[in-house]
Amino acid sequence: xxxxxxxxxxxxxxxxxxxxxxxxxxxxxxxxxxxxxxxxxxxxxxxxxxxxxxxxxxxxxxxxxxxxxxxxxxxxxxxxxxxxxxxxxxxxxxxxxxxxxxxxxxxxxxxxxxxxxxxxxxxxxxxxxxxxxxxxxx
Amino acid sequence: xxxxxxxxxxxxxxxxxxxxxxxxxxxxxxxxxxxxxxxxxxxxxxxxxxxxxxxxxxxxxxxxxxxxxxxxxxxxxxxxxxxxxxxxxxxxxxxxxxxxxxxxxxxxxxxxxxxxxxxxxxxxxxxxxxxxxxxxxx
Numbered sequence: 272x273x274x275x276x277x278x279x280x281x282x283x284x285x286x287x288x289x290x291x292x293x294x295x296x297x298x299x300x301x302x303x304x305x306x307x308x309x310x311x312x313x314x315x316x317x318x319x320x321x322x323x324x325x326x327x328x329x330x331x332x333x334x335x336x337x338x339x340x341x342x343x344x345x346x347x348x349x350x351x352x353x354x355x356x357x358x359x360x361x362x363x364x365x366x367x368x369x370x371x372x373x374x375x376x377x378x379x380x381x382x383x384x385x386x387x388x389x390x391x392x393x394x395x396x397x398x399x400x401x402x403x404x405x406x407x408x409x
Numbered sequence: 410x411x412x413x414x415x416x417x418x419x420x421x422x423x424x425x426x427x428x429x430x431x432x433x434x435x436x437x438x439x440x441x442x443x444x445x446x447x448x449x450x451x452x453x454x455x456x457x458x459x460x461x462x463x464x465x466x467x468x469x470x471x472x473x474x475x476x477x478x479x480x481x482x483x484x485x486x487x488x489x490x491x492x493x494x495x496x497x498x499x500x501x502x503x504x505x506x507x508x509x510x511x512x513x514x515x516x517x518x519x520x521x522x523x524x525x526x527x528x529x530x531x532x533x534x535x536x537x538x539x540x541x542x543x544x545x546x547x
Contacts, residue, residue: 314484316467316473323469324462327453331461335454335492346452348488353503356483365491373491375515 272357273308275384281391284398285336287329289322292402293358294395300376301364302341304398310405336401337364347376371406410445410495419526421532424541425467427460430540435521436503438514442469442536444468446496446499450464460540474539475502477496 276283276291284292284304295303308326315323333348343364349398350360371378386394414421414429422442423429433441446464453461472484482500488498490524501514524532 303433313447314472315469315486316476320466323465325428327461327465328458329422331453334452336455338452345491345494347491348453351484351513353485354527356481363442375487375489375491375513377513377515 272305272359273311274353275294275305275307279367282395284395285333285402288327288330290329292329294398295361298386298394299381300365300369301341301383302337302364303376304333304337304362304392305359306333306362308356309395310380312358313356314358315350325402326358330362332396332402332405334362336398336405337362338405340364340397341366344372351360410443410493410497413443413445416481419529420533422536423471426477427468428516429469430467432536433499434522434523436532437519437522438503438507440475440481440502440532440536441514442471442475444471444500445495446491450496451494452496453488464496468500469538470540470543471536472500474536474543475500477542478502478535478539479504497537503516 275293279293279304279331282294282296290306290308293305295305297315303319306329334348338346341364344367345365347365348360350358365372410435413431417431420432420434428444428446431443433443435441444467448460450456472486476484479502481504483499485499485503488496490496503510
């Protein structure tokens with residue numbers, strides 16, 4: 272996570288005060304997005320209430336934008352960190368016609384869905400537009 | 410979720426202002442706890458910032474107590490709701506010697522681990538004590 276922002280500029284969606292927002296390269300679940308903290312922190316309870324709240328507002332803002340962008344049945348919010356402890360949220364729009372619905376995204380392995388550069392740009396553009404709408408409406 | 414609190418009194422850990430806290434009957438992952446909202450809500454972005462923040466502080470408080478109670482390597486925080494939309498968090502202490510580590514808890518099915526009534530009481534007692542410590546230290 273620590274270098275993902277630098278390593279994958281073509282997947283960048285937004286840079287917030289506390290978090291970076293990056294599209295997952297694997298778009299098997301359309302709109303699957305990472306929100307990860309700028310600081311190398313690991314657990315919510317290591318943060319001050321102010322920073323925790325600010326991070327959660329950023330996570331929330333991205334979730335709302337994904338919901339408005341893709342009209343899924345549900346957003347899944349997952350903060351795991353077993354493999355990569357650096358705090359990162361998996362925000363995954365879930366659709367009733369996705370192959371794993373209604374099970375968690377991890378219940379079955381799948382081949383990654385890789386988009387063209389143009390498709391990534393388009394998808395990121397849609398999310399950015401909704402994030403802007405979100406911000407202006409807040 | 411809506412009736413779980415009434416249906417499973419022997420698994421109750423705590424009743425907060427916004428959320429109920431309940432031990433998962435399946436203790437394959439020791440300490441696996443649900444935090445679910447009293448109100449029937451589904452997405453974080455449907456809540457006011459005040460209520461969202463209050464709920465997250467309750468989730469955080471339980472996560473810290475679980476960490477202090479069980480000394481896991483990591484806490485997993487998951488808000489899914491595909492099957493049961495009523496907002497509920499899966500808070501799962503993860504250990505480096507758990508059979509699925511470091512993969513998500515959903516990566517493989519498992520037989521549920523059911524405890525004796527006395528074992529549930531004991532485990533719940535430990536978490537409650539740490540929740541109290543948490544509250545008094547806050």
